[in-house]
Amino acid sequence: MDKRLSIVVIEPDPERAAPIVDGLREIGDHDIRIISEETGLARHIAECRPDIVLIDLANPSRDVLEELALASGPTERPVAMFVDRSDEHLTRAAVEAGISAYVVDGLRPDRIKPVLDAAIARFHMFQRMRAELAATRAALEERKVIDRAKAVLMKARGIDEEAAYALLRKTAMDQGKRVAEIAQQLVLAAGLLSCR
Amino acid sequence: MPLTPLRLGYVPLIDAAPLIVARELGFAAEEGLEFRLLRLGAWAQARDMLGAGLIEAAHMLVPMPVAQALGLGPALPDLDLVMFLSQGGQAVAVSAALAARMREQGHDFDFRDARKAALALHCAAPGRLRVGVPFHFSTQLELIRHWLGACGFSPALEVVTVPPPLMAESMAAGEVDAFCVGEPWASSAVDRGLAALLLPGTAIWAAPPEKGLVLRRDFTEAEPQVTGALMRAIWRAGRWLDEPENRDTAAEILSRREYLDLPAELAERGLTGRLQVTPSGEIRHVPGFVAFHAGAANFPWKSLAAFFAQRIAQRHGLEPGPAMEKAMAHFRTDLYRRHLRAAGAALPGASARLEGALAQDREVAAEKGQMILRADAFFNGTIFEPPFAG
Numbered sequence: 122m123d124k125r126l127s128i129v130v131i132e133p134d135p136e137r138a139a140p141i142v143d144g145l146r147e148i149g150d151h152d153i154r155i156i157s158e159e160t161g162l163a164r165h166i167a168e169c170r171p172d173i174v175l176i177d178l179a180n181p182s183r184d185v186l187e188e189l190a191l192a193s194g195p196t197e198r199p200v201a202m203f204v205d206r207s208d209e210h211l212t213r214a215a216v217e218a219g220i221s222a223y224v225v226d227g228l229r230p231d232r233i234k235p236v237l238d239a240a241i242a243r244f245h246m247f248q249r250m251r252a253e254l255a256a257t258r259a260a261l262e263e264r265k266v267i268d269r270a271k272a273v274l275m276k277a278r279g280i281d282e283e284a285a286y287a288l289l290r291k292t293a294m295d296q297g298k299r300v301a302e303i304a305q306q307l308v309l310a311a312g313l314l315s316c317r
Numbered sequence: 318m319p320l321t322p323l324r325l326g327y328v329p330l331i332d333a334a335p336l337i338v339a340r341e342l343g344f345a346a347e348e349g350l351e352f353r354l355l356r357l358g359a360w361a362q363a364r365d366m367l368g369a370g371l372i373e374a375a376h377m378l379v380p381m382p383v384a385q386a387l388g389l390g391p392a393l394p395d396l397d398l399v400m401f402l403s404q405g406g407q408a409v410a411v412s413a414a415l416a417a418r419m420r421e422q423g424h425d426f427d428f429r430d431a432r433k434a435a436l437a438l439h440c441a442a443p444g445r446l447r448v449g450v451p452f453h454f455s456t457q458l459e460l461i462r463h464w465l466g467a468c469g470f471s472p473a474l475e476v477v478t479v480p481p482p483l484m485a486e487s488m489a490a491g492e493v494d495a496f497c498v499g500e501p502w503a504s505s506a507v508d509r510g511l512a513a514l515l516l517p518g519t520a521i522w523a524a525p526p527e528k529g530l531v532l533r534r535d536f537t538e539a540e541p542q543v544t545g546a547l548m549r550a551i552w553r554a555g556r557w558l559d560e561p562e563n564r565d566t567a568a569e570i571l572s573r574r575e576y577l578d579l580p581a582e583l584a585e586r587g588l589t590g591r592l593q594v595t596p597s598g599e600i601r602h603v604p605g606f607v608a609f610h611a612g613a614a615n616f617p618w619k620s621l622a623a624f625f626a627q628r629i630a631q632r633h634g635l636e637p638g639p640a641m642e643k644a645m646a647h648f649r650t651d652l653y654r655r656h657l658r659a660a661g662a663a664l665p666g667a668s669a670r671l672e673g674a675l676a677q678d679r680e681v682a683a684e685k686g687q688m689i690l691r692a693d694a695f696f697n698g699t700i701f702e703p704p705f706a707g
Contacts (some may be wrong), residue, residue: 159483159486160483160486160487160490160492161490161492163477177358178359178362178365178366179357179358179359179362180358180359181358181359181480181481181482181483182359182480182483183358183359183361183362184359184360184361184451184452184453184478184480185478185479185480186361187360187361187452187453187478188452188453188477188478191389191453191633209392212369212391213369216365216366216368216369216371217369217371221361221362221365
């Protein structure tokens with residue numbers, strides 16, 4: 122049987138690290154460690170002697186790992202090797218998911234793939250969560266603007282809320298724009314006009 | 318006509334200015350391009366995203382495409398440097414403790430004399446000196462090694478990679494004694510009372526090429542029009558940036574939240590060359606601290622590819638001759654000539670030259686008329702001769 126893999130996850134945010142570790146546990150009994158400190162990374166890695174290091178593509182500490190990957194000479198155990206030398210398709214999938222993997226020299230591709238697949242799945246989940254959060258925020262923001270625009274119309278034209286919204290909607294349709302855009306313009310214009 | 322969208326990656330430093338200015342002041346739009354600028358966290362990220370086709374062009378450390386050409390990075394499609402974005406912009410800093418010892422021993426932090434600074438460092442440094450640089454393949458690393466090597470610096474020298482945003486922290490944690498980094502990170506460490514600035518990069522090498530515009534070769538071949546438009550937009554942004562009266566405006570734009578996200582005053586120091594060298598507020602003025610255009614700063618001399626290749630090859634046990642030839646093929650003077658000739662860029666007659674030979678700015682013959690080349694001497698007079706001049 123293959124020996125357990127030693128996997129290091131570099132992630133300062135515990136809320137992000139936990140799901141990655143969970144995902145990795147699902148694929149087998151591996152030795153998984155999280156490094157969260159930003160300084161002293163080279164020393165921590167040297168102590169762990171990992172087979173695979175997983176890190177966010179945009180983490181500045183990646184540049185430290187790059188040096189470790191190059192520094193490993195023939196006599197010492199190579200700390201890390203670029204994964205893409207084994208599988209171009211897998212690497213591209215990882216980069217698109219926003220993840221970077223460093224893999225010890227000589228580790229068989231069939232042992233790397235499940236680990237990377239699991240990590241990629243988790244990173245896609247992060248991307249989706251981030252997109253959902255941004256969308257929710259934007260929707261909330263738009264609703265606030267529309268409410269303000271309705272208030273402006275109600276006051277200026279003495280109409281009720283329903284009529285104000287209908288007016289916004291009709292204008293948006295006539296102009297081929299979104300209701301939120303029209304509302305934004307109205308609020309901006311009202312702000313300008315009310316300034317003395 | 319709709320604009321052609323183009324994704325560009327940059328790392329938040331003052332020398333990302335040509336990309337940001339090209340977008341903000343409309344140089345990109347004039348060329349029919351819509352720049353989508355992506356702020357990146359690591360140099361390795363810029364390289365990987367470019368390799369995977371997630372961005373079309375990257376602001377990148379000049380030695381990075383050289384290292385790729387020598388096979389010292391991941392297996393990616395060919396990456397070419399089509400023009401330099403900047404020269405200089407780096408500063409060497411020492412920890413507050415080291416600065417205090419140097420001061421006690423009489424060093425005046427003149428921020429100018431590289432030999433004097435090395436001597437002062439030599440006397441004050443403990444048994445070894447650990448210096449942080451942003452990346453294993455960087456102009457900063459070459460500056461440190463060249464400077465201390467040429468001065469016969471004897472304490473054991475350790476050069477380690479430290480991400481620029483963490484430079485100050487790792488100094489505070491006692492992990493490095495000094496560092497060489499691009500602005501605004503050196504000034505930021507001074508502001509936090511953790512460091513003093515010892516030298517600008519230009520005191521070691523008068524015109525150190527720092528960042529380049531790097532594209533995938535297959536993109537430059539498949540999209541020659543877009544490549545040309547991109548290069549012209551960036552080139553015009555550089556020309557605008559090198560008008561001294563524009564530097565304050567540039568600092569304002571760069572410091573915005575979506576770009577560098579820091580006080581404009583901090584970005585201004587490097588851009589105007591008025592740097593505060595100690596936490597107590599001493600100011601030093603360095604004309605030409607960072608250049609984006611003047612003196613043919615953008616021309617991607619093949620001799621500079623050879624210069625970096627030779628040094629990288631020596632450290633990694635590669636044959637310098639073939640390494641230099643490989644690297645020179647990735648600095649695309651041909652594309653520079655083809656795409657910038659019509660825009661009015663001065664074009665030198667040759668594509669390689671002696672590096673370090675100009676003690677002063679010099680007027681030379683160009684393809685048409687005359688052009689001025691910026692002084693590029695090393696502090697110790699080193700002259701590098703590329704394998705063949707062509």
